Amino acid sequence: MCGIIGYTGPRQAAPILLDALKKLEYRGYDSAGMAVISLDAIQVRKMRGRLQLLANMTRDGRDLPGTVGIGHTRWATHGEPSYYNSHPHLSSSGRFAVVHNGIIENYRPLKDMLIAKGYTFLSATDTEVISNLMEYCDQGDLARTLMAAVKHLQGSYALGVLSADEPDRIAAVRRDSPLIVGRGEGENFIVSDIPAILSLTRDVYLMKDGEVALLDPEKITFFDPYGEQFDKESFHVDWDVSAAEKGGYEHFMMKEMMEQPTALRETIRPRIKDGRFVLDGLQLDPDWVKSLSMVHIVACGSAYHAGRLGKNLLEGRLGIPVDVDIASEFRYRQPILKPEHLVVIISQSGETADSIAALREAKGKGVKTLAIVNVVGSTIAREADYTLYTWAGPEIAVATTKGYTTQVAALALLTCCLAQERGQMSGEELQQMEALLMKLPDAAEEVLSDHKEVQRLASLFFNHKDIFFIGRGIDYSLSLEGSLKLKEISYIHSEAQPAGELKHGTISLIQPGTLVIALATGKRLRDKTISNIQEVRARGAVVLALCLEHDEEIESVADHVLRVPFLCEELEPILAILPLQLFAYYVAALNGNDVDKPRNLAKSVTVE
Numbered sequence: 001m002c003g004i005i006g007y008t009g010p011r012q013a014a015p016i017l018l019d020a021l022k023k024l025e026y027r028g029y030d031s032a033g034m035a036v037i038s039l040d041a042i043q044v045r046k047m048r049g050r051l052q053l054l055a056n057m058t059r060d061g062r063d064l065p066g067t068v069g070i071g072h073t074r075w076a077t078h079g080e081p082s083y084y085n086s087h088p089h090l091s092s093s094g095r096f097a098v099v100h101n102g103i104i105e106n107y108r109p110l111k112d113m114l115i116a117k118g119y120t121f122l123s124a125t126d127t128e129v130i131s132n133l134m135e136y137c138d139q140g141d142l143a144r145t146l147m148a149a150v151k152h153l154q155g156s157y158a159l160g161v162l163s164a165d166e167p168d169r170i171a172a173v174r175r176d177s178p179l180i181v182g183r184g185e186g187e188n189f190i191v192s193d194i195p196a197i198l199s200l201t202r203d204v205y206l207m208k209d210g211e212v213a214l215l216d217p218e219k220i221t222f223f224d225p226y227g228e229q230f231d232k233e234s235f236h237v238d239w240d241v242s243a244a245e246k247g248g249y250e251h252f253m254m255k256e257m258m259e260q261p262t263a264l265r266e267t268i269r270p271r272i273k274d275g276r277f278v279l280d281g282l283q284l285d286p287d288w289v290k291s292l293s294m295v296h297i298v299a300c301g302s303a304y305h306a307g308r309l310g311k312n313l314l315e316g317r318l319g320i321p322v323d324v325d326i327a328s329e330f331r332y333r334q335p336i337l338k339p340e341h342l343v344v345i346i347s348q349s350g351e352t353a354d355s356i357a358a359l360r361e362a363k364g365k366g367v368k369t370l371a372i373v374n375v376v377g378s379t380i381a382r383e384a385d386y387t388l389y390t391w392a393g394p395e396i397a398v399a400t401t402k403g404y405t406t407q408v409a410a411l412a413l414l415t416c417c418l419a420q421e422r423g424q425m426s427g428e429e430l431q432q433m434e435a436l437l438m439k440l441p442d443a444a445e446e447v448l449s450d451h452k453e454v455q456r457l458a459s460l461f462f463n464h465k466d467i468f469f470i471g472r473g474i475d476y477s478l479s480l481e482g483s484l485k486l487k488e489i490s491y492i493h494s495e496a497q498p499a500g501e502l503k504h505g506t507i508s509l510i511q512p513g514t515l516v517i518a519l520a521t522g523k524r525l526r527d528k529t530i531s532n533i534q535e536v537r538a539r540g541a542v543v544l545a546l547c548l549e550h551d552e553e554i555e556s557v558a559d560h561v562l563r564v565p566f567l568c569e570e571l572e573p574i575l576a577i578l579p580l581q582l583f584a585y586y587v588a589a590l591n592g593n594d595v596d597k598p599r600n601l602a603k604s605v606t607v608e
């Protein structure tokens with residue numbers, strides 16, 4: 001996610017901005033920039049790539065004079081990483097500069113409106129509309145201008161703005177994106193994350209949605225969302241810096257698991273407009289969509305597991321065959337691909353070598369390719385014919401969590417969009433799905449809000465040598481992901497089996513005390529899974545069942561039960577995976593493992 005810093009005070013701003021941006025690097029970024037006011041004009045330095053390049057370019061900021069400035073590390077969303085798409089963005093006249101974290105959902109109509117009024121645009125970003133809106137709404141007062149400009153915006157934002165006409169000041173506002181104001185001695189700051197300014201001050205103001213802050217070197221003025229000035233209480237930070245970088249969590253994996261409701265919201269919300277599914281970046285020819293006769297989903301690891309759930313969604317709604325394959329298999333098996341087929345490549349990083357090769361294989365055969373990717377501007381995102389981004393934000397822990405759940409959400413969006421274009425979902429069905437998708441982030445928040453029971457169960461089983469997962473249908477696909485999550489970070493041997501397949505071999509491994517995690521969240525096959533639970537219990541297995549709330553019968557057949565609220569069969573896996581991610585996390589942590597960087601694994605597998 002983008003990082004923001006702003007400084008006003010007596011010292012040279014650029015070196016302070018660079019130092020703070022360095023501390024925001026862990027948020028993930030692909031370009032960086034600064035804007036500083038010098039001689040009543042705004043100077044911008046920005047570039048694609050590592051922060052060190054910006055530091056070299058400005059001789060660690062020394063070449064950029066001025067005592068008021070804003071800085072930004074950009075994690076690309078709209079528009080690939082490039083000089084023009086980097087922040088800060090200037091207004092057409094160069095009098096306003098803006099840094100932004102978030103997504104402006106209505107930037108297209110705003111851009112059209114501003115272009116019609118003669119404003120010019122240099123970037124493909126949603127942010128540039130804000131710098132031009134500042135100029136369009138100019139009230140001759142920085143804070144009032146910002147208040148007027150944000151009235152036009154829909155979506156999420158944390159903003160830091162400069163005006164050449166008020167050269168000592170920064171104005172800032174936020175909605176659904178983080179922004180903090182820091183109070184120093186004769187100098188003040190804005191920042192995305194407290195740790196980046198902890199060496200400068202420990203007195204901060206936590207901005208609420210819609211509040212505006214106006215920073216001078218000697219004072220900070222706050223305005224409520226109605227434009228009224230008010231006194232805000234500051235907060236003294238006494239945490240240690242390394243904990244704060246992880247937002248107070250012990251590991252990035254926990255932070256990222258907890259970010260899932262937000263990641264789902266960001267992925268889903270902008271894609272549903274006025275009761276229709278509108279996928280940016282997917283201008284598919286309607287006749288071709290109608291002629292679509294097969295989908296091939298190709299991915300590795302957890303992304304492959306997400307793809308298996310996509311098969312269930314797409315086949316269920318489109319009634320056409322969907323093949324799911326592991327990229328390293330697909331690329332060598334000479335798949336039968338036809339012009340009326342679609343190849344969907346799923347990849348969080350967009351840089352997985354086998355997935356890139358599979359994409360090129362499909363493109364080489366002249367088939368349309370669609371990528372579901374999290375990292376903007378990555379190889380897969382650039383090379384695929386169409387790209388549907390998961391807006392999960394940077395994922396730092398090696399074991400994917402929010403990357404995976406947003407992939408499943410993106411597959412649900414893709415399914416609805418294709419079914420809508422093919423006339424295979426009625427208006428009522430589309431509305432129902434829209435309502436369920438909109439509810440999903442809150443439901444995920446509910447599941448994640450209490451993990452005491454998962455933690456207790458992890459403490460019972462963390463020293464087991466083998467853990468089996470069983471399930472049928474979508475519960476089997478979910479078992480694969482639950483088992484992978486557990487083994488990759490806990491180093492406990494684990495395998496997932498279709499529940500009905502156990503007695504064809506694997507049941508010989510079940511001994512008294514073996515833990516079997518049985519997934520029974522799918523209503524259709526639940527009774528069959530209960531029979532399989534009984535089979536393993538008869539061989540002495542201890543069964544931990546994951547089922548829907550109110551499923552009382554499971555209590556009588558399982559030793560331990562975890563429950564998730566019911567949303568709908570197709571989307572249930574997004575909720576049901578959450579306790580399994582938490583279980584894996586706690587088991588790994590209890591074993592004293594390096595949860596974020598498990599042995600032998602890399603975040604992005606860029607070799608075959």
Ligand code: F6R
Nearest residue numbers: 301302303347348349352399400
């Ligand atoms: C497991 C995990 C991996 C990745 C796989 C694909 O937690 O993270 O299995 O899912 O390496 O990576 P991407 O999605 O980047 O292509």
